[in-house]
Amino acid sequence: MTTADLVRKAAADGHLLPSTADNLSAFLAAGLPPWAQSALEELVARAAWSELNDRFYRFLEFGTGGMRGRTIGVVSAAAETGTPDASGAPAHAAIGSNVLNDFTLVRAVIGLFRYTQRHLRAQGIADRPRFVIAHDVRHFSGHFTELAASTWTQLGGEAWIFDGPRPTPQLSFSVRWLRAHTGVVITASHNPPHDNGFKAYFDDGGQVVPPHDTGIVAEVNQVPLAELGAYLTPRLAGVKVLGREADDAYLSVASKAVLDPAMLRAARLNVAFTNIHGTGGIHAVPLLLHAKCEVHQVHEQTAFDGRFPTVKSPNPENAEALALAVGVAERKGSDVVLATDPDADRMGCAVRNRAGKMEFLSGNQVGALMADYRLMKLKQLGLIPAKGSDRVCIVKTFVTTQLQDAVGRNHGVRVINTLTGFKWIAAKMRGYEDKVRAAQGAGFDYESLPLARRAQLMQEHASFYAFGCEESYGYLPNDFVRDKDGNSACLMMAEVCAWVKSRGLTVPEYLDEIYARCGYYAEAVINLYYEGASGNAKIRRILDSYRSAPPRDFGGVAVTKFEDFGRQEIRDADGEVIPKQDLYIVTLANGISFAARGSGTEPKMKFYLFAGAPARPAAELPAVKIAVRAELDRSKALVEADAKRRAEG
Numbered sequence: 149m150t151t152a153d154l155v156r157k158a159a160a161d162g163h164l165l166p167s168t169a170d171n172l173s174a175f176l177a178a179g180l181p182p183w184a185q186s187a188l189e190e191l192v193a194r195a196a197w198s199e200l201n202d203r204f205y206r207f208l209e210f211g212t213g214g215m216r217g218r219t220i221g222v223v224s225a226a227a228e229t230g231t232p233d234a235s236g237a238p239a240h241a242a243i244g245s246n247v248l249n250d251f252t253l254v255r256a257v258i259g260l261f262r263y264t265q266r267h268l269r270a271q272g273i274a275d276r277p278r279f280v281i282a283h284d285v286r287h288f289s290g291h292f293t294e295l296a297a298s299t300w301t302q303l304g305g306e307a308w309i310f311d312g313p314r315p316t317p318q319l320s321f322s323v324r325w326l327r328a329h330t331g332v333v334i335t336a337s338h339n340p341p342h343d344n345g346f347k348a349y350f351d352d353g354g355q356v357v358p359p360h361d362t363g364i365v366a367e368v369n370q371v372p373l374a375e376l377g378a379y380l381t382p383r384l385a386g387v388k389v390l391g392r393e394a395d396d397a398y399l400s401v402a403s404k405a406v407l408d409p410a411m412l413r414a415a416r417l418n419v420a421f422t423n424i425h426g427t428g429g430i431h432a433v434p435l436l437l438h439a440k441c442e443v444h445q446v447h448e449q450t451a452f453d454g455r456f457p458t459v460k461s462p463n464p465e466n467a468e469a470l471a472l473a474v475g476v477a478e479r480k481g482s483d484v485v486l487a488t489d490p491d492a493d494r495m496g497c498a499v500r501n502r503a504g505k506m507e508f509l510s511g512n513q514v515g516a517l518m519a520d521y522r523l524m525k526l527k528q529l530g531l532i533p534a535k536g537s538d539r540v541c542i543v544k545t546f547v548t549t550q551l552q553d554a555v556g557r558n559h560g561v562r563v564i565n566t567l568t569g570f571k572w573i574a575a576k577m578r579g580y581e582d583k584v585r586a587a588q589g590a591g592f593d594y595e596s597l598p599l600a601r602r603a604q605l606m607q608e609h610a611s612f613y614a615f616g617c618e619e620s621y622g623y624l625p626n627d628f629v630r631d632k633d634g635n636s637a638c639l640m641m642a643e644v645c646a647w648v649k650s651r652g653l654t655v656p657e658y659l660d661e662i663y664a665r666c667g668y669y670a671e672a673v674i675n676l677y678y679e680g681a682s683g684n685a686k687i688r689r690i691l692d693s694y695r696s697a698p699p700r701d702f703g704g705v706a707v708t709k710f711e712d713f714g715r716q717e718i719r720d721a722d723g724e725v726i727p728k729q730d731l732y733i734v735t736l737a738n739g740i741s742f743a744a745r746g747s748g749t750e751p752k753m754k755f756y757l758f759a760g761a762p763a764r765p766a767a768e769l770p771a772v773k774i775a776v777r778a779e780l781d782r783s784k785a786l787v788e789a790d791a792k793r794r795a796e797g
Contacts, residue, residue, distance in 0.1 A: 512551065
């Protein structure tokens, strides 16, 4: 029997999903390169049906922010593995429609190009579409970057790449700096080594949002397999390379994260830093050194390595990923541990408590510390009114701690909640910028404005963005960059630590001050991992069941409010309608609430739980923490058990 015959028989016997058989057959008929044809023949001959279902049950979804998925299969064919390179990368990314490989990447680039070209022509702009692309240290990242740039130029556009790995926030900045029409970062952020991704940005430097997101998706979905073969060999003639000048331009704006540089320099802060094998050391270390910090790096983790061999996961959300840095901090007497993920858009940290031990902080805690400090300092500098203003805002996601809302109220500024994903925070920035541009008229140069002037104009014509963050360790101090910035976050956290040190306090003590002033808030997260085609079905069952059969109570505690962001019209603090999404927020009679959504970056269902208590005297805070945490833990167990039942139908 031929390979095609075996595929048809496996589908008839129920081993392959109908969609898998269709997509696999289409690949087999598409005139694949010899290695790819050999790989598929081997997997079919081995009856690796589960692997093939996971690889082919759908086309890798080009979602509203791009793509993310496996590049290395759970089961690999010999032709895919080949002779691994020095970093352990296989010879080829896994063949399939639902994995990130040369085929799915080229398809995405073609669709992005055609949408961008059509968008420009609709505006009467005859320019060749301009495209800038960056990449992190993951397997195939450099290759995918060259392939994307090559495809773009062959289609008739202009393309820039960097001379090596660069962080995501630098790509966001560079789109604006180069006046590019679109950009991409090849990264899977903090995902496991077998993953990679394709994050798409538009001309404002933010990830794509409506109407561009759905327009790009439609174009990508229309690109046929037969068209891809012409672009599978990289041709770099005409591709421009970015180096030192681009780095210096980004560093100049990243350094503006500091509001009191003299105070930070005077502190001579002692910092233990790790880039966890990723791009963070490129810029975070020079920024910290320029601020007169004493920086001690984790030498075992400084080298680029897509295997991330020293950690279970290259995720600064996990205390384990900071273990080596904590060891350095103990040996060097460091004040703070700072860590960035592989593409340096996230930052995690640990700080010394009164007992002299390093204490890991959550993303919610770090965001609250930064927000409170920055609002206080902006007032001191006269950039915002001392009593606050409704023309000043901090922007966060719905799944970020309610402590941020309390901090905003305490300082008299608005707090705007958005959907998950920093692109929605960037979209708010763009809206404010557009209002200023409209008020100033033609020829206005927004890019060159210093922070003080931006603050003034934004408060006159729109809202001044004072700070933005999301619970997943993403922070952004100002709008020079339009995505979360781990490099700037290192500077911001260093400044908070320096200020706290100048007061003779510890960072946990400062956090307790905020609790005593604004109320105590605690959070918990449930992650339910469901991989592959069967896992996707379980996630879908949970989401659909919340809509068709909303929960009524948990452990006898009644649900008092149920918000379905996919069906209801919900508006943000600016009065703007929140785009429809499968997000649910549930409030219980005991004051605990939680949000439920499918992850946009990993195969998992996520639940975010929130609890709080009113501000109390500092002496009562320990007892309040215990009581709130106990009720939160009880609710967490009930929500998780309910979700698992829903997953099984």
